[in-house]
Amino acid sequence: MEWTGDGIVLAVRPHGETSAIVDLLTESQGRHTGLVRGGRSRTARPVLQPGNRVHATWRARLSDHLGNFDVEADRLVAGELMEDRLALAGLNAACTMACLALPEREPHAAVYRAFSILLDSFAKPDIWPALYVRWEAGLLTDLGYGIDLTRCAITGEREGLSHVSPKSGRAVTASAAEPYIDKLLKLPAFLTGSDQEVGEGDVAAGLALTGHFLQRRVLWPHDRDLPEARQRMIDRLAEAGRL
Numbered sequence: 001m002e003w004t005g006d007g008i009v010l011a012v013r014p015h016g017e018t019s020a021i022v023d024l025l026t027e028s029q030g031r032h033t034g035l036v037r038g039g040r041s042r043t044a045r046p047v048l049q050p051g052n053r054v055h056a057t058w059r060a061r062l063s064d065h066l067g068n069f070d071v072e073a074d075r076l077v078a079g080e081l082m083e084d085r086l087a088l089a090g091l092n093a094a095c096t097m098a099c100l101a102l103p104e105r106e107p108h109a110a111v112y113r114a115f116s117i118l119l120d121s122f123a124k125p126d127i128w129p130a131l132y133v134r135w136e137a138g139l140l141t142d143l144g145y146g147i148d149l150t151r152c153a154i155t156g157e158r159e160g161l162s163h164v165s166p167k168s169g170r171a172v173t174a175s176a177a178e179p180y181i182d183k184l185l186k187l188p189a190f191l192t193g194s195d196q197e198v199g200e201g202d203v204a205a206g207l208a209l210t211g212h213f214l215q216r217r218v219l220w221p222h223d224r225d226l227p228e229a230r231q232r233m234i235d236r237l238a239e240a241g242r243l
Contacts, residue, residue, distance in 0.1 A: 004057040027112040031102040034069035049078035050095040087122040093233035133206035145217040204243035
């Protein structure tokens with residue numbers, strides 16, 4: 001068995017004295033794990049960093065085997081962001097979230113493409129926090145747990161959506177939400193349309209919204225929780241005044 005393609009390094013774990021087990025996110029193969037022999041060497045370590053783009057070939061005798069990766073560097077994104085603590089926090093959160101949420105070897109091309117866009121945005125602190133929220137919302141949708149932001153669950157209206165039910169994941173308008181306001185999740189306007197600006201507190205509200213459904217619908221059924229890397233990103237964003 002063999003395939004070749006481009007990928008994004010999500011996670012690296014040591015294996016034995018010299019090798020590493022690597023998780024890659026690819027467009028056609030999904031999240032795929034394999035062994036990199038010599039992956040802990042001085043030449044390989046800078047390449048095998050979360051967020052880096054690589055060109056990889058995977059080989060195994062049988063399809064259900066772990067298999068081996070041959071990996072070549074494409075773009076060392078982690079190195080480009082090394083001096084930016086805020087961007088690195090976002091990068092680590094995205095990589096860890098993808099590793100936890102995506103089933104292995106299940107293609108999610110839309111998630112991969114959105115992740116690629118997110119990678120290119122990390123040098124722009126005015127942009128990437130909202131894009132990260134959009135990426136998590138897209139992750140939910142691609143996994144089949146999307147939030148319904150098409151119309152109000154109570155009135156059927158399409159405009160003025162302001163909150164989301166934490167149980168059904170359906171949006172409601174401000175007037176419909178009023179009697180239940182303390183029990184609902186705030187819906188930031190930028191998630192309702194591409195032309196909406198990101199206002200103060202919108203990123204925090206978006207992260208609370210996507211985090212709620214990722215935790216309860218995606219992670220908890222597999223006895224997992226939201227990763228610490230995501231909370232560290234939120235803390236860094238708060239320190240930088242980007243929430």
